[in-house]
Amino acid sequence: MTYEDLLTQTALADDRVVVMTAENRALVRNMPQNLGNRFIDTGITEQCMIGAAAGLALRGRTPVVHALAAFLSMRAFEFIRTDVGIGNLPVKLSSFVPGFLSDGNGPTHQAIEDVALMRGIPHMQVFCPADEQDLLQMLPTIWASPAPSYVRITTRPATYQHKQPFEIGCAEVVSMGSDITLLVYGMLFEQALIAADILRHAGYSVGLVNMRSLKPIDEHTILDVCLSSDLVVTIEDHFLTGGLYSIVAETLLKYRKTANVHPIALKGKWYKPGRLNEVLEHEGFTGAQMAHTIQTEMIENLAD
Amino acid sequence: MNSNTLQDLEATALRVREHIIRMSTDGGCFTGASLSATDLVVYLYKQFLKIDQSTLNDPNRDYLFLSKGHDVPALYGTFVELGWMPAERLANHLSTNDSVYWHPNVKIPGIEFHSGSLGHLPSVALGVALDCKIGGSPNKVVCILGDGELNEGSVWEAVLVANAYKLDNLLFVVDRNFFQANMPTEELIPLEPLADKFAAFGAAVKRVDGHNFTALENALSEFPFESGKLNVLIADTRRGKGLPSIEARADRWFCNFTHDEVDALIGELHGQHKATIESETLVVR
Numbered sequence: 001m002t003y004e005d006l007l008t009q010t011a012l013a014d015d016r017v018v019v020m021t022a023e024n025r026a027l028v029r030n031m032p033q034n035l036g037n038r039f040i041d042t043g044i045t046e047q048c049m050i051g052a053a054a055g056l057a058l059r060g061r062t063p064v065v066h067a068l069a070a071f072l073s074m075r076a077f078e079f080i081r082t083d084v085g086i087g088n089l090p091v092k093l094s095s096f097v098p099g100f101l102s103d104g105n106g107p108t109h110q111a112i113e114d115v116a117l118m119r120g121i122p123h124m125q126v127f128c129p130a131d132e133q134d135l136l137q138m139l140p141t142i143w144a145s146p147a148p149s150y151v152r153i154t155t156r157p158a159t160y161q162h163k164q165p166f167e168i169g170c171a172e173v174v175s176m177g178s179d180i181t182l183l184v185y186g187m188l189f190e191q192a193l194i195a196a197d198i199l200r201h202a203g204y205s206v207g208l209v210n211m212r213s214l215k216p217i218d219e220h221t222i223l224d225v226c227l228s229s230d231l232v233v234t235i236e237d238h239f240l241t242g243g244l245y246s247i248v249a250e251t252l253l254k255y256r257k258t259a260n261v262h263p264i265a266l267k268g269k270w271y272k273p274g275r276l277n278e279v280l281e282h283e284g285f286t287g288a289q290m291a292h293t294i295q296t297e298m299i300e301n302l303a304d
Numbered sequence: 305m306n307s308n309t310l311q312d313l314e315a316t317a318l319r320v321r322e323h324i325i326r327m328s329t330d331g332g333c334f335t336g337a338s339l340s341a342t343d344l345v346v347y348l349y350k351q352f353l354k355i356d357q358s359t360l361n362d363p364n365r366d367y368l369f370l371s372k373g374h375d376v377p378a379l380y381g382t383f384v385e386l387g388w389m390p391a392e393r394l395a396n397h398l399s400t401n402d403s404v405y406w407h408p409n410v411k412i413p414g415i416e417f418h419s420g421s422l423g424h425l426p427s428v429a430l431g432v433a434l435d436c437k438i439g440g441s442p443n444k445v446v447c448i449l450g451d452g453e454l455n456e457g458s459v460w461e462a463v464l465v466a467n468a469y470k471l472d473n474l475l476f477v478v479d480r481n482f483f484q485a486n487m488p489t490e491e492l493i494p495l496e497p498l499a500d501k502f503a504a505f506g507a508a509v510k511r512v513d514g515h516n517f518t519a520l521e522n523a524l525s526e527f528p529f530e531s532g533k534l535n536v537l538i539a540d541t542r543r544g545k546g547l548p549s550i551e552a553r554a555d556r557w558f559c560n561f562t563h564d565e566v567d568a569l570i571g572e573l574h575g576q577h578k579a580t581i582e583s584e585t586l587v588v589r
Contacts, residue, residue, distance in 0.1 A: 037438050043468070048427040048461035055431020058417065059363070082421050083428055
């Protein structure tokens with residue numbers, strides 16, 4: 001089962017579903033012959049596509065909308081906020097090559113502020129699956145919901161068997177640990193698994209959480225791990241501002257709690273383009289590099 | 305058009321203008337902009353669109369989207385005249401106890417979608433028209449645009465896409481009063497030859513006097529204008545139409561008159577002597 005298989009199957013079973021793209025067909029190549037006039041490609045017009053999606057939703061359709069993450073979340077931002085957000089319409093945004101997945105494109109294509117933008121829109125839900133298996137597990141629930149949503153699409157194969165069924169607003173707790181807990185979303189989940197293993201071998205009790213649903217957020221799990229671990233590490237291919245680190249900070253303050261939280265995020269500059277593995281290495285986001293950073297943090301800041 | 309229909313349209317438009325003038329105080333509204341669109345709005349609701357109070361939410365109704373949100377007083381006034389909205393709500397203009405404010409919102413029955421940010425509703429109307437085509441519904445979808453609004457690139461995206469999808473059930477009406485917020489369009493971002501621009505983008509275009517009901521009737525009597533093409537009607541209008549003391553003036557886009565000035569302007573609307581206006585225009589934008 002691929003993303004395209006699932007979308008085709010869903011659209012064929014429910015004629016309210018229409019599939020739209022602003023000429024970004026990588027995920028939906030076979031849709032035109034399968035869906036006929038319920039496949040709508042507006043050309044390179046992200047703004048017009050979102051307005052048209054709102055119009056289709058007004059008539060009772062559920063548009064599943066595709067564009068490159070950077071252009072969907074930023075070029076069309078005001079259309080998403082104004083037409084979809086104020087209208088509170090069930091437009092489902094499939095955001096392709098977000099974060100590090102835009103590896104070689106350069107800064108114009110790097111969606112690394114998209115979570116901050118999208119979660120700032122009232123009614124908009126934000127989801128960040130870890131891999132293809134996680135994505136396919138999440139989408140039926142997301143598409144069936146009446147809310148507008150933004151999904152950071154990743155179709156990378158899973159290196160972990162996700163067992164916890166997806167629920168909107170719930171994180172997937174892979175393991176609990178008393179020394180360190182890693183909170184992660186999206187494609188970096190794969191590297192966080194590696195980091196967690198390295199840290200375990202170094203003798204730490206390590207927790208790992210796939211956040212999955214960034215809005216609504218699983219406050220219970222955040223508070224739980226913050227109260228039960230010496231160090232909480234947030235890991236994200238996003239600017240430090242407005243993403244998971246901010247969400248954890250907001251959650252802690254809301255409940256008048258505090259914790260040792262160390263962010264691993266992009267800090268104030270776009271990342272160096274290249275092949276994905278080399279980008280991760282260059283920016284310090286491989287599992288081994290993150291494990292090293294986290295161990296240093298444990299030793300330096302928590303010595304007393 | 306028979307003379308009874310014409311008389312009824314003219315009498316309705318006069319009363320809508322009165323509503324607009326009465327809303328132009330206690331905080332004011334976009335008076336000049338609304339008066340230019342009044343005849344268009346009255347004509348479209350009374351003669352062109354298949355919609356009435358019992359079909360406001362019927363999926364088989366026709367649709368009117370007001371992209372040029374400033375003109376919403378012309379819609380409110382028309383809704384009052386159609387019996388869709390009590391006149392008392394206009395007196396609550398700008399009260400937080402009601403939803404009658406400077407831009408359209410869906411809490412007012414008859415308003416199809418919110419607007420205010422320019423260049424949005426051509427695409428939203430396009431989505432509705434596309435769905436009507438997909439589902440085989442015969443509905444007409446109208447979107448009223450301001451001429452200043454044509455500065456927005458998203459309008460032209462919508463024209464291209466509507467043409468690509470052969471949306472001949474969709475009509476863009478341009479309220480061509482030759483002014484944008486602060487100044488004449490041709491002094492800031494020239495639009496002429498406007499009909500040629502739309503035609504070059506693939507639309508079927510007609511241009512009429514937007515204050516002449518017979519001309520509007522003639523232009524819209526054959527709809528769609530051409531099979532398989534987006535329809536564009538450029539309606540030449542005058543900002544502040546009906547009030548010689550403010551007509552076609554750059555500084556009478558938004559107006560906040562005193563109550564005495566409102567009384568004088570209503571007299572002027574009914575052919576009495578020209579009103580003296582001392583209120584400054586409040587530039588909101």
